[in-house]
Every structure is written in structure tokens, then in C-alpha cells.
Amino acid sequence: xxxxxxxxxGGAGEGGDVVQEPTAEKAEAEDTESLRKLLAEEKEKAExxxxxxxxxxADFINYRRHTEQERAEATKLANATLILNLxxxxxxxxxxxxxxxxxxxxxxxxxxxxLIQRKLQAVLGTQGLSPIEVVGKDFDxxxxxAVLYGEGEEGKVIQEIQKGYRLHDRVLRPAQVGVGxxxxxxxxxxxxxxx
Numbered sequence: 001x002x003x004x005x006x007x008x009x010g011g012a013g014e015g016g017d018v019v020q021e022p023t024a025e026k027a028e029a030e031d032t033e034s035l036r037k038l039l040a041e042e043k044e045k046a047e048x049x050x051x052x053x054x055x056x057x058a059d060f061i062n063y064r065r066h067t068e069q070e071r072a073e074a075t076k077l078a079n080a081t082l083i084l085n086l087x088x089x090x091x092x093x094x095x096x097x098x099x100x101x102x103x104x105x106x107x108x109x110x111x112x113x114x115l116i117q118r119k120l121q122a123v124l125g126t127q128g129l130s131p132i133e134v135v136g137k138d139f140d141x142x143x144x145x146a147v148l149y150g151e152g153e154e155g156k157v158i159q160e161i162q163k164g165y166r167l168h169d170r171v172l173r174p175a176q177v178g179v180g181x182x183x184x185x186x187x188x189x190x191x192x193x194x195x
Contacts, residue, residue: 076128076167076168077167077168077170079127080167080172083124083127083129083165083167083172084172084173086120086124087165087172087173089120090117090120090121090124091162091163093113093116093117093120094117094163096113097110097113097114097117127167128167128168129165129166129167129172130165130166131163131164131165131166132144132163132164132165132166132171132174132175134157134160134164134175134177135157135158135159135160136156136157137156137157138155138156138157139155139156139157139177139179142171142174143164143171143174143175144157144164144174144175144176144177144179145164145174145175145176145177146177146178146179147161147176147177147178148161148178148179149178149179149180149181150178150179150180150181151180151181151182152179152180152181153180154180154181154182155179155180156179156180157175157177157178157179157180158177158178158179158180159177159178160175160176160177160178161175161176161177161178162175162176163175164176
């Protein structure tokens with residue numbers, strides 16, 4: 001009687017299960033493979049998004065740092081124009097005080113003017129202004145402007161005509177100076193022009 005039963009009717013027959021299992025395994029393997037591919041694509045996208053985000057974050061940090069540096073630089077140099085306009089007044093005060101006759105040196109009003117000059121220099125100093133040291137130094141075209149030559153050590157500043165100033169690390173006004181030249185050169189030039 002067992003022979004009379006159809007093999008696939010009860011589900012216990014070998015032929016029905018064997019035929020259906022490879023198809024199910026094959027479909028399951030295809031689904032797994034497609035899920036793996038999809039997962040790999042999504043991982044690649046996620047890595048790309050992460051890299052782009054990190055790059056954008058680094059760009060933003062650099063932008064912020066650059067902006068802060070520019071702001072600090074602008075703040076340091078914000079008063080440069082005003083200070084540059086005050087320098088001739090400071091020069092005039094110094095020239096006036098240096099040309100006072102000795103007999104007027106002890107007068108109270110003159111001491112008051114000297115005090116005003118020192119206060120102006122102090123206020124400008126707190127803003128970052130400092131004089132450029134020149135006499136006895138090597139001539140530097142970045143700091144000095146040569147306006148005359150005289151007898152002295154070759155290439156050395158021998159005289160300060162007008163003070164130069166720096167505002168923080170930048171040259172606000174170069175110093176006008178006299179530069180030394182060997183006496184033999186001057187003598188040679190005189191002979192050439194005399195002939």
C-alpha cells in the first residue's frame with residue numbers, strides 16, 4: 001500500500017524535497033550575496049560621507065583659525081593710520097625740544113612740554129609703536145632709507161635724519177639715515193670731477 005501513495009502527496013517523498021531544496025538554497029544564497037553587495041555599497045557610501053565630513057570639518061577649523069588671525073592682525077594694525085598721522089607731531093615736538101636754548105632749560109612750561117612729549121610716546125608705545133635703532137647698525141633697506149652719504153665705516157649708519165618706527169613687527173615708517181662711505185671713494189670721485 002505504500003507503493004500506492006503518491007510520493008509528493010505526503011511531502012515525505014525524496015523527489016519533492018530534493019528538487020525544492022536546491023532552489024531555496026540558491027535563492028537564499030542570491031539574497032545573501034545581494035545583501036552583501038548592498039552592505040558593501042552602503043559601507044563605501046558611509047566611508048565617503050565620513051571622509052567628506054572630516055574634510056569639511058578640517059576646512060572649517062582652518063577657516064576659523066585664518067579668520068581669527070586676520071581679525072587679530074586687523075586689530076593690531078587698526079590704529080596704524082592714526083599713529084602714522086601723529087608721527088610728524090611727535091617729530092616736531094622732538095625738534096622743538098632739541099633746539100631750546102640752554103638758558104631756557106629750567107623753565108616750568110618747558111618741563112611741561114617735555115612731559116607731554118613723554119606721555120605721547122608712552123601712549124603710542126602701549127599701542128605697539130617702537131623706534132627703530134639706527135646709529136652704528138648695518139644699513140638695512142628694509143628698515144632704513146639712505147638720504148645722504150658721509151665719511152664713516154662702509155655700510156654703517158652714521159647719522160639719523162628722521163626717526164623710523166615699527167608698529168608691532170611691521171615697519172610703519174623707515175628711518176631716514178646717513179650711511180658711511182670710505183674716504184678713499186670720496187677722494188677718487190673728487191679727482192674725477194676735478195679733471
